[in-house]
Amino acid sequence: MQKSMKRHHFFNMYLTTAISVALVLFLIGIETTLLISAKEIIKQVKENVSLTLVLSDSATEEETQRIDNLLTIAPFSRTHRYISKDEALREHIEYLGEDPEKFLGYNPLQASFEVYLDAEYAQSDSIAAIEITLKTFPCINRIIYQKDVVNMLDKNVNVISYALLGAALLLLFIAVALIVNTIRLHVYSKRFLINTMKLVGATPHVIKAPIVKRNVLMGLVAGVIALLLLTGVFVYIRHSMGIDLMLLSKQNILIVAGVVLASGMLITLFASLFATNHYIRMKTDDLYYI
Numbered sequence: 001m002q003k004s005m006k007r008h009h010f011f012n013m014y015l016t017t018a019i020s021v022a023l024v025l026f027l028i029g030i031e032t033t034l035l036i037s038a039k040e041i042i043k044q045v046k047e048n049v050s051l052t053l054v055l056s057d058s059a060t061e062e063e064t065q066r067i068d069n070l071l072t073i074a075p076f077s078r079t080h081r082y083i084s085k086d087e088a089l090r091e092h093i094e095y096l097g098e099d100p101e102k103f104l105g106y107n108p109l110q111a112s113f114e115v116y117l118d119a120e121y122a123q124s125d126s127i128a129a130i131e132i133t134l135k136t137f138p139c140i141n142r143i144i145y146q147k148d149v150v151n152m153l154d155k156n157v158n159v160i161s162y163a164l165l166g167a168a169l170l171l172l173f174i175a176v177a178l179i180v181n182t183i184r185l186h187v188y189s190k191r192f193l194i195n196t197m198k199l200v201g202a203t204p205h206v207i208k209a210p211i212v213k214r215n216v217l218m219g220l221v222a223g224v225i226a227l228l229l230l231t232g233v234f235v236y237i238r239h240s241m242g243i244d245l246m247l248l249s250k251q252n253i254l255i256v257a258g259v260v261l262a263s264g265m266l267i268t269l270f271a272s273l274f275a276t277n278h279y280i281r282m283k284t285d286d287l288y289y290i
Contacts, residue, residue, distance in 0.1 A: 021183075024178045026229045031175075047078055047117070051127070055110055055141060078116045081114050088110070176267055183215055194276065211272055224261070
C-alpha cells in the first residue's frame with residue numbers, strides 16, 4: 001500500500017513537472033513561430049514591390065525581346081510580364097470603365113513590363129542600381145515604382161525585426177529561467193536520496209546519470225506535449241477565425257519543432273546537471289536548512 005502511494009506520488013510529481021515544462025516550451029514555440037512568420041510576412045510584402053518599365057512607342061520587337069531575356073535571367077526579377085499597348089487599353093477600360101481611344105482617336109497608352117522584385121532587392125539602394133542597369137536600354141521611356149513604400153520598408157523593416165528579436169530574447173530568458181527553477185524543484189525533492197547515495201560511496205556520475213536521464217526524457221515528453229498544444233491552437237485559430245498564423249514552409253515547421261524539442265532536452269539537461277551537482281557538493285547538515 002505504501003509502495004503504491006509512493007509510485008502515485010512520484011507519477012503525479014513527474015506529470016506536474018512535465019506539464020509545467022511543456023507550457024514553457026509552448027511559449028518558446030510561439031516565439032519561434034512568430035519570428036519565422038514575421039520574416040515570411042516581411043518577405044511577402046517586399047515581393048509585392050514592383051517596377052513598371054514604360055516603353056517608348058518606337059520600341060522594336062527585337063528591343064522588347066532583349067529586355068524580356070534580361071528580366072528572365074536577372075536575379076532581381078522574381079517574375080515579370082509584358083503588357084502590350086492593346087492589353088494596357090483593355091485593362092484601362094476594365095478598371096476605369098472608359099475608353100480613351102474613342103475620345104482621342106488613338107490609343108495613348110504605352111507598352112510596358114511589370115517586374116516584381118525578389119525580396120532581397122526591394123530596397124532603395126538596390127532599386128537605384130537596377131534603374132541604372134535598365135536605363136541602358138534606350139527604348140525604356142521611364143521606370144515607375146512606389147518610392148514612398150520602398151522608403152517606408154527601408155526604415156521600418158529593420159526596426160520591426162530588431163524589436164521582435166529583442167522581445168523574443170527576453171521571453172526566451174524568462175522561459176529558460178522558469179524551466180530551470182522547475183527542474184531545480186524537481187531535483188530538490190531528491191536531495192536526501194542524492195546525499196544517501198553519496199554516503200554509501202556512489203560516484204557523482206552514478207548519482208547524476210539516472211536523474212539527468214529521467215529529466216531529459218521528461219524534457220522530450222514535454223516538447224511533444226508543447227508541439228501538440230501548438231498544433232491545436234493554430235488549427236483552432238485557423239478554422240474559427242480564418243487567420244493562418246503558420247505562414248511557414250515545411251522546412252520552417254521542422255525548424256519550429258526542432259527548436260521546441262531541442263530546447264526541452266538541452267535546458268532540462270543543463271538544469272538537472274547544475275542542480276544535482278549543487279546537492280552533491282552540499283554537506284548533510286546543510287540539507288536541512290534549505
